[in-house]
Amino acid sequence: MSSRETILARLRQNRPQGPALPDIHAVPFITFENKFDAFATLVRNLGGDAVQLQPGETVQDIVAQRWPQHGRVADLTATTPEQVTAPHDWHDVDIAIVPGELAVAESAAVWVSHSGNSQRALYFLTQKLVLVVPKDAIVDTMRDAYTRVSIREHGFGAFISGSSRTADIEQSLVMGAHGAMAALVIFV
Numbered sequence: 001m002s003s004r005e006t007i008l009a010r011l012r013q014n015r016p017q018g019p020a021l022p023d024i025h026a027v028p029f030i031t032f033e034n035k036f037d038a039f040a041t042l043v044r045n046l047g048g049d050a051v052q053l054q055p056g057e058t059v060q061d062i063v064a065q066r067w068p069q070h071g072r073v074a075d076l077t078a079t080t081p082e083q084v085t086a087p088h089d090w091h092d093v094d095i096a097i098v099p100g101e102l103a104v105a106e107s108a109a110v111w112v113s114h115s116g117n118s119q120r121a122l123y124f125l126t127q128k129l130v131l132v133v134p135k136d137a138i139v140d141t142m143r144d145a146y147t148r149v150s151i152r153e154h155g156f157g158a159f160i161s162g163s164s165r166t167a168d169i170e171q172s173l174v175m176g177a178h179g180a181m182a183a184l185v186i187f188v
Helices: 003-013 035-045 059-066 142-148
Strands: 049-052 072-075 093-099 102-104 109-114 128-133 156-160 165-169 172-175 182-187
Touching (some): 035 049, 109 142
Parallel strands (some): 093 128
Antiparallel strands (some): 102 109
16 A cells, blocks of 8 residues: 555544534425515516516516517417527527426526427527416425426526626626526516
């Protein structure tokens, strides 16, 4: 045995016992009386917005009221969504309306996932991202979310929260640095 192996063996034998890990299932976690209000408050703090679809309203109505002047709209929630052959085909999308599967009140994050990879660039190339989430698909915490999500084989999945921004560039807040400049979550 070399001197290096001898030293490492002694270190392993004399390693102090680490603290016991907490039982995450025994600890009561955050619960929100009104999950939508908690989600909406946090997503607004992150530069986005959240609304609930009212009777007689459509997602397209809300989008048109929010952004009456806009360019190309890609609606992946439509009955026949636009199909593209290459991610670069999304380069000029101004507003993307995409389905969200699950919302998390604790972090104002929305889980998006789909089995094909051709559409994932849209989430990050669009100027304004509209996430359409079922109103009963909101959970309290990320821990709750992870028990409900699954990444499909060869698919795409991500948690998206608020609009993209960074303050790393010379201490200036930059919106849309690596994604959408505006985000709107519509609960239907």
